[in-house]
Amino acid sequence: MIRDWCRWRCLSPTKGKEARPRTRTTFKRSPLTSRRPRDVLPSRGRCLAVFLLVYSARLNPRLGLAEWIVAAREKSTIMAHALDLEGTAKGLVALNLARSEPAVAPAAQLIHLNDQADFPTLVGIARVLLERAPPSWIRVAVNGSRVAREYIPASDLAALAWLGDEFDAVLIEAHQRAVAPSEEDVRKRLGDAAELIVLAALRRAGRRPVHVALISNAYGYDIELRAADRTDRLEVKAAVRRTCGVVHVSRNEFDKSRLFGTEWRLVQVVFSTGALVRGPIGPAHVEEIRELPGAALRALAPLEPNGFRWSESAEFRPPSEAWMRSGIVPDPAFWALSER
Template identity: 35%
Template sequence: MTLLPSHGRAFSVLLLAHAAVRVSRADVEDWAQAASDRAAQWGRRLDALTTARALFAHGLAEQTREGVRLGHALQALPVMESGAMRAAACLLLTASPPPWLSQAIRAGTVVRDYIPGNDLKVLSWLEPGLDALLLDVAVRHRAVQEDAWRERLGEAAEAVVLSALRRDGRKAIQVSLVSPAYGYDVEVSGPPTERIEVKGAGPETSGSFHLTRHEFDTALRHPDSFCLMQVVFHSCAFHAEVLRAEHVADVKRLTPQALRSIVPEDNATFAWERSALLRPSVSVWQPSALRPAADFTAPGLRRRVDGHSTCGG
């Protein structure tokens, strides 16, 4: 179900958060009953059980052996000095964005013509700050979508590199599945050991990539064994249900020395902490002979909404 935050549903969320933040609740029924018991007479008419089940379904709470466990977002509501109802509404919209949200946000503004009248009526209690709330939720939703998309693209690129290495008889391990602490994605047995950070791209993003500070520091610690590889996919890969070898347009690499040359040094006025978007010049990239096996397959990159053109020829 979509968690459109009516005033009653947001209030139910607050009651549920208060009912479980300090006292363990055995299960969803016990949790909902405790929330109803906390309510005034009118509040007891709210369907706390349905809301509680929806919070479980959207990962905002979970059932454990010890009882109901609240997610961090729910735990924060009872300790808020003000704005808890609005925060509850934001939490619900973020966990379950309404299907019209992306259409209703145009050039940084809310176009209410795209919002169903009944939904606007349900959300009217959030006026006059409704537009600002929807914009905030849309930004968060897009960030989550982009992170998930980059992860999918990265996994596809790693699959290409692993196929290519194994095709060449190399023993490669996908350490990204073990832990992000490695600071790279693929380790190739030596001697010498090779450490490969893999990035994926399409025709329009070829040559650019996001790099975390941890990945960068790892490159500098291993200047002789680290390299960054970018797998560039043809545009038709972004419509494909299954990736094959012919979807790979190019594989190229960067050395740690090249990375060092394009990243500014930390100084008194600048420090890079988490991640950065890098766009090295074409001249610093080196070609790679790695190509996936002829029978290579991997999950496709088809997106629900995409703007990529199809492959020519």
């Protein structure tokens, strides 16, 4: 009864669109630059440096960062002098994986990883580092149980090659533990940016859009465009290329599309993967803006027989031919910034 391109699923009230509180989002007319801490990528050398530091701290109490580094360097003359012990020690402290004052104390996650520098120990250290400081590309490169190496920078791919057969498992585990819990925040950030980009584009085109979603989610759409003879009602959805084939629509949005007929339409803003990295989102991140008429959306929904009614949300998979190219052109001077 339920067609292949439309999969229904119920969401708890706390996860539906109506229940999500909106955080205030601001915009500027020029991009802002922001400094971001460099990822502590667990290359084999980095993991060896962590091992030596944890091992030396276990043997004798070390007072301060300098004494800790000197002690670790003395443990292996050839290997230790080739490693970035100072940078690694400072990185562990910055990540709260070690305390440097009054006496050096590695975090509990690392204490048991100092018996010998074998492959399982180094892989364990890599897991700890990736969980605490996941690289920015991990959101895009890991999708469920699959790792797409084409989304990993070549230099990082080479640095992690020593993981061998454990490569996929380590990255998937890091994604599940450190990244997946915050993906709802990422979706909301992209959704807010999509609405603001559409609003700015309409204003630049001389229109006077009303951001009704800020007033209430009960409207069943995000932006209202009033004219003498009609009112256009735009429901804005954000996606990246990998996810743009799926559209999540709440029951209220679906009902409003049926109520307002041709006035209601869905606008999808497709972002590049660069928008997933923290920082301002702007027109350079927009790959495409396209639209799905309300009638095309409703045609995908199965009839509701007696005794059945979907309630919170549905997942639609519109065929590619149902989408239309949008006339909405992003304002090149607009950058959206989330205050998270």
